[in-house]
Amino acid sequence: MEAAPPEEAVRYLSELLQIQTTYPPGNELQAAEYLAAILRAEGFEPLVLESTPGRGQVVARLKGDGSQPPLLLFSHTDVVPAEPEKWTHPPFSGAIQDGYIWGRGALDMKSIVIMHLMVMLSLKRTGTPLARDIIFAATADEERAGFEGMGWLVDHHPDLIRAEYALSEFGGFPLNLGGRQVFLCQTGEKGYITLRMRARGRPGHGAIPHDNNAIACLAQCLALLEQAGLPGHVTPTARAFIETVATVLPGVAGSLQNLLEGSPPSLTELRRLLGSNDLAELLNAMLRNTASPTYLHSDSGAVNVVPSLAEAILDGRILPGFDRASLLAELHAVLGSLAEGVEYEPIYEGIPLEFSLDTLLMRTIRTTLRRYLPTAALAPYLLPGSTDAKHVARLGTICYGFAPIQLNPNEHFLRLVHGHDERIAITSLLWGTQLLTEIVTDFCRAG
Numbered sequence: 385m386e387a388a389p390p391e392e393a394v395r396y397l398s399e400l401l402q403i404q405t406t407y408p409p410g411n412e413l414q415a416a417e418y419l420a421a422i423l424r425a426e427g428f429e430p431l432v433l434e435s436t437p438g439r440g441q442v443v444a445r446l447k448g449d450g451s452q453p454p455l456l457l458f459s460h461t462d463v464v465p466a467e468p469e470k471w472t473h474p475p476f477s478g479a480i481q482d483g484y485i486w487g488r489g490a491l492d493m494k495s496i497v498i499m500h501l502m503v504m505l506s507l508k509r510t511g512t513p514l515a516r517d518i519i520f521a522a523t524a525d526e527e528r529a530g531f532e533g534m535g536w537l538v539d540h541h542p543d544l545i546r547a548e549y550a551l552s553e554f555g556g557f558p559l560n561l562g563g564r565q566v567f568l569c570q571t572g573e574k575g576y577i578t579l580r581m582r583a584r585g586r587p588g589h590g591a592i593p594h595d596n597n598a599i600a601c602l603a604q605c606l607a608l609l610e611q612a613g614l615p616g617h618v619t620p621t622a623r624a625f626i627e628t629v630a631t632v633l634p635g636v637a638g639s640l641q642n643l644l645e646g647s648p649p650s651l652t653e654l655r656r657l658l659g660s661n662d663l664a665e666l667l668n669a670m671l672r673n674t675a676s677p678t679y680l681h682s683d684s685g686a687v688n689v690v691p692s693l694a695e696a697i698l699d700g701r702i703l704p705g706f707d708r709a710s711l712l713a714e715l716h717a718v719l720g721s722l723a724e725g726v727e728y729e730p731i732y733e734g735i736p737l738e739f740s741l742d743t744l745l746m747r748t749i750r751t752t753l754r755r756y757l758p759t760a761a762l763a764p765y766l767l768p769g770s771t772d773a774k775h776v777a778r779l780g781t782i783c784y785g786f787a788p789i790q791l792n793p794n795e796h797f798l799r800l801v802h803g804h805d806e807r808i809a810i811t812s813l814l815w816g817t818q819l820l821t822e823i824v825t826d827f828c829r830a831g
């Protein structure tokens with residue numbers, strides 16, 4: 385296949401990184417117009433749409449013969465904030481140095497925006513006959529749950545992005561396990577249930593203690609949750625992940641097999657079993673509902689007054705197949721008699737997703753990756769976090785996270801994302817673009 389000149393993708397990514405798209409105000413309209421101009425110059429007819437002033441999305445379509453339903457490539461152009469003083473190169477400089485392109489969004493996810501863009505340009509330039517339309521959508525507001533970006537697009541312009549399958553972020557990076565590269569493909573994601581947890585107690589004078597102190601009650605509950613954790617459950621996605629890991633880590637294959645048959649072990653046991661903290665923490669999050677305290681507040685207004693109320697925020701994450709009621713039941717079971725002393729108020733909720741692991745697109749990803757890297761493995765996994773796939777899935781679309789990149793042995797994808805010195809190697813951007821282009825071509829080609 386005729387590849388686009390490599391310097392083109394590098395220049396586009398550097399320029400996109402220079403457009404400041406941190407909220408507030410977001411300003412993704414400027415990024416949408418930048419991308420639209422490139423698409424327009426190539427003969428596309430991109431649409432730029434604003435959900436609210438300045439919050440822009442761009443959608444473009446490459447027509448197939450209509451014999452198969454479309455494939456959607458979706459991405460977001462907003463980025464999380466950065467602390468410039470902690471960076472080697474200013475986070476909005478798009479610096480090209482030492483073989484890397486540096487900037488906030490270099491991984492999450494402006495590099496993927498550019499990979500998607502290059503897929504569109506390559507297929508248009510080569511005139512490859514397509515059975516499926518390929519839709520490009522780069523939207524705003526993902527880092528704040530996407531309601532002014534992809535959520536708005538799904539609500540107001542569903543026909544622009546309706547597709548059978550979609551590819552987006554949070555897969556395609558490798559874990560180095562047992563000397564082999566295991567590329568993760570996101571085939572599901574946890575749901576979120578943010579809860580305000582309240583303990584009430586008896587107010588009074590701090591000089592005369594009693595045994596109904598709201599702060600002490602809440603602290604006891606949080607400590608118990610931390611110690612005990614919630615019970616484990618093996619979803620089909622986690623099972624497939626564990627089975628793949630077992631093939632590359634034969635030393636622990638037996639223990640992993642036991643794990644699938646018994647009840648999943650605690651984080652401490654997973655650490656001991658796998659000998660890898662990062663892998664243990666990721667697997668632990670895939671195997672249970674979780675509720676992390678992220679905020680704690682109680683204030684009587686005076687140092688000698690016992691408050692009547694103490695509050696915590698629990699960042700709850702639920703596995704596919706679970707809901708708010710089942711999370712609360714698990715919290716109650718762990719807290720035992722302490723559960724009577726607390727109440728919960730839900731704040732935000734998002735559903736969990738889990739897609740089939742046996743689809744034509746999944747097989748295409750696997751086959752193409754094997755052609756590129758015969759020794760690499762592909763592991764489906766459940767993202768503990770949340771992406772715009774939650775919105776896209778409302779249209780019945782099967783969403784996978786796969787945007788291939790390569791990392792140096794000392795680089796850890798999940799730590800670089802949202803971290804200081806976010807960057808992508810130029811070789812990785814070009815390699816990923818090429819691989820993704822082949823996946824999309826194989827999947828959408830006519831005949």
Ligand SMILES: [Zn+2]
Nearest residue numbers: 492493526553
């Ligand atoms: Zn992202």
